[in-house]
Amino acid sequence: MVSVSPWLLEDGVLHLNHGSFGATPASVLEAQERVRRRMEANPTRYFVGDEYQHELDTARRVVADFVGADEAGLVFVNNATTGVNAVMRSLEPSLAPGDEILITDHEYNACVNAAVVSAERTGAQVVTARAPFPLESSQEIVDAVLGAVTDRTRVLLIDAVTSATGLVMPVAELASALEPDVAVLVDAAHGPGMIDFDVSALGVSYVTANCHKWMCAAKGAALLWVREDRREGVYPPVISHGYNGGWPSSSSHFHAQFDWTGTQDPSPWLTVPDALDAVAAMHPDGWSGVRKAIRELCLTGREILLDALGIDPPAPEDMIGSIASVPVPPADHSGSEIFDPLMDALADKHNILVPVFAWPDPPERLLRISAHLYNEESHYRTLATALLAELSA
Numbered sequence: 350m351v352s353v354s355p356w357l358l359e360d361g362v363l364h365l366n367h368g369s370f371g372a373t374p375a376s377v378l379e380a381q382e383r384v385r386r387r388m389e390a391n392p393t394r395y396f397v398g399d400e401y402q403h404e405l406d407t408a409r410r411v412v413a414d415f416v417g418a419d420e421a422g423l424v425f426v427n428n429a430t431t432g433v434n435a436v437m438r439s440l441e442p443s444l445a446p447g448d449e450i451l452i453t454d455h456e457y458n459a460c461v462n463a464a465v466v467s468a469e470r471t472g473a474q475v476v477t478a479r480a481p482f483p484l485e486s487s488q489e490i491v492d493a494v495l496g497a498v499t500d501r502t503r504v505l506l507i508d509a510v511t512s513a514t515g516l517v518m519p520v521a522e523l524a525s526a527l528e529p530d531v532a533v534l535v536d537a538a539h540g541p542g543m544i545d546f547d548v549s550a551l552g553v554s555y556v557t558a559n560c561h562k563w564m565c566a567a568k569g570a571a572l573l574w575v576r577e578d579r580r581e582g583v584y585p586p587v588i589s590h591g592y593n594g595g596w597p598s599s600s601s602h603f604h605a606q607f608d609w610t611g612t613q614d615p616s617p618w619l620t621v622p623d624a625l626d627a628v629a630a631m632h633p634d635g636w637s638g639v640r641k642a643i644r645e646l647c648l649t650g651r652e653i654l655l656d657a658l659g660i661d662p663p664a665p666e667d668m669i670g671s672i673a674s675v676p677v678p679p680a681d682h683s684g685s686e687i688f689d690p691l692m693d694a695l696a697d698k699h700n701i702l703v704p705v706f707a708w709p710d711p712p713e714r715l716l717r718i719s720a721h722l723y724n725e726e727s728h729y730r731t732l733a734t735a736l737l738a739e740l741s742a
């Protein structure tokens with residue numbers, strides 16, 4: 350019998366970059382298509398009747414359960430960038446000149462920009478904690494962040510898992526030191542589906558998380574959760590009917606604000622439960638088995654690369670989920686490309702998709718692997734061979 354892959358990924362290419370855009374099983378896209386057909390059969394009934402709201406509330410319940418959050422505080426947004434923007438824009442009225450928005454130098458550029466714009470509009474300033482990499486323990490991150498806190502710090506924007514450096518950050522430790530005086534906003538673009546992720550245990554004010562990365566939902570699905578005491582005054586970046594009660598089918602003003610931000614295709618949100626079921630069914634132990642398997646594969650992949658490069662681990666295992674970055678020798682160019690030409694060479698000459706980031710600044714750089722259920726150990730061996738060939742070319 351010919352087995353058919355549940356994934357749609359192109360054959361003949363090594364996909365080692367789940368971290369950037371995720372990958373969605375074919376069955377989820379089929380479920381999405383079914384939603385779209387229901388919507389298109391009678392758009393008026395779908396949106397104005399209770400079909401949309403009912404499906405949205407059902408999806409919200411499932412996602413809230415998956416991430417350990419209360420439904421009342423959870424809304425869908427299109428991506429983590431939107432979630433961070435919603436919180437930053439909503440905080441602006443409470444920011445005064447001289448207040449500080451704290452980030453780390455591992456934060457994702459798009460979300461740094463959201464903080465920068467809020468600072469520009471309010472006279473607040475963005476303060477960047479320099480967090481080490483390589484590092485030996487997460488305590489170094491805690492020390493770097495807490496060392497940058499002042500009595501003007503109002504909010505900490507921190508990743509659950511960093512993008513270029515691939516580190517699981519000590520979010521709960523930081524929150525227990527800072528909250529409630531400093532609001533902690535967690536950018537979990539990488540989080541649920543990759544690491545054990547329990548919103549209620551983090552002790553933070555705000556969490557945004559992508560569903561389209563490690564939960565393998567269709568693109569355009571993410572969540573924003575806001576703790577009850579911070580919910581008042583949190584608005585989406587796009588103001589619509591919910592602001593003055595003009596979206597009455599939602600169960601609260603907070604939900605109404607986000608449940609309708611103008612006409613758009615809601616199918617990525619509504620099929621997150623399909624993605625959760627589809628991926629859980631790929632491992633006998635469901636999601637806990639998936640998380641364990643992909644993390645172990647990532648650690649094996651990292652080991653293979655470290656051996657090939659002859660270097661020590663740049664971060665302890667307990668800070669690794671299913672992405673991991675390793676330093677590669679500096680580039681011989683001094684360009685400031687976000688993606689290094691080595692990435693193009695691996696893609697063009699070897700059909701290997703793996704990001705190489707200039708980090709912390711060119712010419713220094715990091716190569717980041719991802720692991721998901723469609724990857725296997727041999728992929729990282731192939732990468733190691735191609736990498737050594739390119740580095741010696």
Ligand SMILES: Cc1ncc(COP(=O)(O)O)c(C=O)c1O
Pocket residue numbers: 368369428429430431456457459460508510511512536538539559
């Ligand atoms: C840490 C982090 N934050 C935010 C994002 C942005 O995610 P999105 O483009 O889905 O908004 C990414 C994307 O990789 C990320 O790694």
